[in-house]
């Protein structure tokens with residue numbers, strides 16, 4: 001199976017679609033101020049996770065970084081509601097995106113690069129074609145026009161890893177005070193560690209990196225719905 005990163009439109013490419021949305025996830029863990037490394041926040045978003053039963057209003061406010069003590073308190077509250085295979089880290093967003101939308105949307109949208117949005121017919125087609133790992137959560141968007149189709153955010157779980165050879169030496173080590181994982185800047189030339197690819201899944205994310213990864217099959221199915229303002233870049237893998 002070949003895999004591709006989903007990216008926004010190519011530079012200079014003419015837009016096919018006018019759609020725009022302004023939205024944020026319903027719940028959010030703030031960044032944290034670590035005594036060793038300073039303020040940090042990760043970029044994960046798990047729209048399928050429902051925190052409506054967590055009795056803590058702070059999670060629905062978008063606030064600046066908190067103290068380590070407050071952060072640890074919030075993580076302990078949230079953790080039982082998050083599937084064990086998903087990380088809970090500073091900066092992570094949960095729940096559906098809520099906001100407004102306008103214009104006409106293509107079958108798939110990727111802007112900013114860490115948010116992939118699907119039109120309802122695209123979600124249905126991916127499911128009817130039997131693709132695996134497609135977690136699409138309906139966005140709660142208000143629109144002036146009733147013709148705006150339902151939109152879904154594609155959840156991408158950080159299951160795969162980049163190959164250590166493409167990351168190189170430029171890493172910030174993990175921190176045992178606040179639990180910050182090892183981090184690195186996204187290498188321009190990159191490939192996956194083959195043994196980390198979740199076999200059989202058509203959608204997944206990369207630990208510590210933004211790009212959303214989809215299978216060749218995913219690309220082929222979505223392209224049947226016509227033009228979209230996204231590009232795909234092949235992501236090779238190596239042992």
Ligand SMILES: [Zn+2]
Nearest residue numbers: 034175177178
């Ligand atoms: Zn730390």
